[in-house]
Amino acid sequence: MPKAPKTAITPTRAENYPEWYQQVVKAADLAENSDVRGCMVIKPWGYAIWENIQRQLDAMFKATGHENAYFPLFIPMSFLEKEAEHVEGFAKECAVVTHHRLEPDGQGGLQPAPSAKLEEPLIVRPTSETIIGATFARWVQSYRDLPILINQWANVVRWELRTRMFLRTTEFLWQEGHTVHASEDEALAETRQMLEVYAEFAEGVMAMPVIKGEKTAGERFPGAVATYSIEALMQDRKALQAGTSHFLGQNFAKAQEIKFQNVDGELQFAWTTSWGVSTRLVGGLIMTHSDDDGLVLPPKLAPAQVVILPVYRNDEERANVMPYCETLKEELASQQYAFETVRVRIDDRDLRGGDKRWQWIKRGVPLIMEIGPRDIADDKVFVKRRDIEGKGEAIPRDEVVGTVANRLAEIQQALFDRAVALRNEATVEIDSLEEFEEYFAERAPGGLAHCHFVDSPTMEAKLKELKCTVRCVPLDAQTESGKCIFTGEASERRGVFARAY
């Protein structure tokens, strides 16, 4: 038997982080590139993680009063012309449908039929503010019709030149919330509420600590009055924007004529918001928790929380081991963790035990339980926690069942704590440009720098030079008088700077 390699993933994070990421995606069977440039195939294990994200987020959206609906995939080109900044932002790289039929090209192939050219080209939605806004304009007449609280689960397309699975792909899956309100205050409260929901989800379900903050003017959603985001720190000390919530003011309402009669019978423009998270979250999940042996999944998102591996050498042993495993599976699956029954699989495939074990390690399953004839004789189960180094430990069978929920909760918490510790370690306050330049020097590890700043061309130029970005102004930033490290202007709050995905 060949010696097991020191780590299951080559290269390691330290050796080559971007390549390590691709290899984790591959080894965990999450996704692969497709035959369409920039589009990925999400494989069953990756899609099951997305389904777990969807189910839990969807429940949070519904608990805050939102309903799901579905709007067209296509947007007439003229719709993009209506909101000036929005065009700038989204008209650039998108998929344009110009024909509605193919015909033989006379050389044995096909071509778009010239006779079936569309009068007005259609855009495959890069985001749906314009088409949903046009619909809302029909739905809203009176203040009695408000608020409108809608969410859509959908695919969107933004043409990308450089793609990376889950993090940046031409087509991706997401949800987009779109709401309409009678007052500015209510719309602002909605914007902040959904940011709160995203933060709770990221920390409570993904075990990924995030900073809630407001984007600077230059980083706003095209057409928004204010954009809020949650920002997470990956293990390579680069930041990832994991979700955004936009206060659109009356900009879109004016472009799309979303008007209503208020209580006094006066016609006025409504206030709108939009907010979204995407399959990018899966990328964030991978880069927050995974290690040099592959994916590490927080239990709340693991498609299988426990995998049982029966170990036997012949039919006789199998006849002894399998019923024991089946019974254990049923008992484990009747336990509750995080308001759901525990998700358990038995892997009885005809593969070498070591290969099987490594497959599930690379796939990030929180608990692997191995059971052979000797374990059964001792009435013990060999339990390996994915988040802890080492081979695992033998635990009395009854204890395994009775403590499985606690054990999963412990793993969930341990992953969060580890990520928080890593972020704390990579967070600094910086008060001089010199220090800032050192912190983000080309070979320096970097991280999150909290600095006083005033947005200015000088700052933008410096950030560009350092390949650094301003992530947000944290909502919980203390008011303190300071000076912009770039220009020396007076500043009242620190922003967070980092290299970013």
Add this chain to the structure above:
Amino acid sequence: MPKAPKTAITPTRAENYPEWYQQVVKAADLAENSDVRGCMVIKPWGYAIWENIQRQLDAMFKATGHENAYFPLFIPMSFLEKEAEHVEGFAKECAVVTHHRLEPDGQGGLQPAPSAKLEEPLIVRPTSETIIGATFARWVQSYRDLPILINQWANVVRWELRTRMFLRTTEFLWQEGHTVHASEDEALAETRQMLEVYAEFAEGVMAMPVIKGEKTAGERFPGAVATYSIEALMQDRKALQAGTSHFLGQNFAKAQEIKFQNVDGELQFAWTTSWGVSTRLVGGLIMTHSDDDGLVLPPKLAPAQVVILPVYRNDEERANVMPYCETLKEELASQQYAFETVRVRIDDRDLRGGDKRWQWIKRGVPLIMEIGPRDIADDKVFVKRRDIEGKGEAIPRDEVVGTVANRLAEIQQALFDRAVALRNEATVEIDSLEEFEEYFAERAPGGLAHCHFVDSPTMEAKLKELKCTVRCVPLDAQTESGKCIFTGEASERRGVFARAY
């Protein structure tokens, strides 16, 4: 107070069935036309029905061993050229993406950027056999990799000139199953199993009786060896194809090079299947059960199974009525029906009681419960069953809670029985062409005609003349010797003929 109209929907089914359908969709707030020709907006009540369909079908797919995954929205044009019949069937009317960027057109508008023309046009998927098959070709090497049992929930686009909401739209939502097998028998068994799943879902969940059968050669999915379908009869006596399951033989495997090494080490082509149902099911649901007062929903698909309407005239009465309703809601919602907790809403909107009541009638809610001070004094609840004529009856409160699950089960069964009775009434055996011509004469009601037939140009011509179609050969058709009513040729089994959607 104006007198309530005799029926909530105008026109009635008898007066103008197609227009009645559109009005039910509108009155129940299910969907509306969008600004994109042929595409609809699915509104929250309609989408919630689709979510209920999805959740229950998805559980059935998973119980039969399938996993979900996601494949690209776009298909390279060249992929459609590979399977000859498939091109014929799907290359015709589809959305063609030719550019990946917009630019200013110099006149204040936008245009597809000539510099961003795609080398190869992309098709928005009308169905995904080709792109998924190309992926499967990479996944399959050995018999050990088989079977592959995948399902995808997705949007698809087929350019349609004449559209009708849910029944025929340019974009629609669906699921498409795609499987690969090592043997013909296994692939055939899968094809039949999924037809069985669809039939169970249609009858058991939608309360819509269906005929399971095989399509004739002319009605097969382009590229399939055999196509099976479930066929339902609508109230206007027209048939609706509600789901299809295709045995693709080795046709697609050969076009896409899905090959594997069998147990003996020989390389051979795999056997594939595909199967799908779509938002068209919602159209079938509407036309099976609804009446001249609007939508009627089987409890298993109703977004709300019970709606409680508090009745009060002032704040004092409200203070009495609301807590009573809240408690009732909680008790009802803790009951189980069909393995799920009962879905209950209270409608406390500031609207006239009659208007509210009619809204929920038109939306098809199975049970409406009205509660005012007098009902509370009697400790009774006024219960109206949507599927039964009349105002309803006062029922002791405790009985209401204890029997709600039974009552829902009764409604579910009653709707199914009613639909079966209607179908039986509209079903005949016909043994002569003359009788057939009378049955499908222009002003005759029509229905389902079971006839001996042999597929032939003579038959096709006659069917075209009568605007009639052959739906399928039922799987449970008895073998009996007869003669084709069109040509007199010998026939062993009857097919089902009907006008169809």
